[in-house]
Amino acid sequence: MGKRTNAAHAAKGAAAPESAERAAPGRLKGLNGDASAPLDLDRVIHERLRLAIVSALAVHDVLTFNELKAMLDASDGNLSVHARKLEDAGYVACKKGYDGRIPRTEFRLTAAGRKALERYLGHMEALIKRIDGGR
Numbered sequence: 715m716g717k718r719t720n721a722a723h724a725a726k727g728a729a730a731p732e733s734a735e736r737a738a739p740g741r742l743k744g745l746n747g748d749a750s751a752p753l754d755l756d757r758v759i760h761e762r763l764r765l766a767i768v769s770a771l772a773v774h775d776v777l778t779f780n781e782l783k784a785m786l787d788a789s790d791g792n793l794s795v796h797a798r799k800l801e802d803a804g805y806v807a808c809k810k811g812y813d814g815r816i817p818r819t820e821f822r823l824t825a826a827g828r829k830a831l832e833r834y835l836g837h838m839e840a841l842i843k844r845i846d847g848g849r
Contacts (some may be wrong), residue, residue: 750791758803779819
């Protein structure tokens with residue numbers, strides 16, 4: 715026998731079955747328990763290097779470009795691109811200046827960045843609890 719489509723069920727007056735995605739056991743639901751709710755992660759922070767930058771700045775008041783570069787084992791270009799993305803989102807403040815004749819770039823986590831990190835970590839904790847609770 716062939717599978718009936720949702721339209722075929724509707725035509726026969728039967729309720730359409732849930733999609734396989736919704737019916738799949740163990741599927742992670744949104745934090746409010748709704749299976750159709752998206753897992754709404756902050757895409758700015760979710761990227762690995764940006765999460766590392768924000769995390770490092772959460773435990774240090776100020777880090778220079780070179781300190782972050784060494785700490786995260788990142789290239790100049792990669793760190794620049796990701797730091798700019800965080801700066802554009804308002805999560806990181808960047809201060810450029812000189813130490814004598816040597817250029818110096820310093821980064822600080824903004825209040826918005828700290829809140830975004832706390833929301834992100836809370837979301838991850840809730841997902842972990844949901845996964846651990848399903849065992």
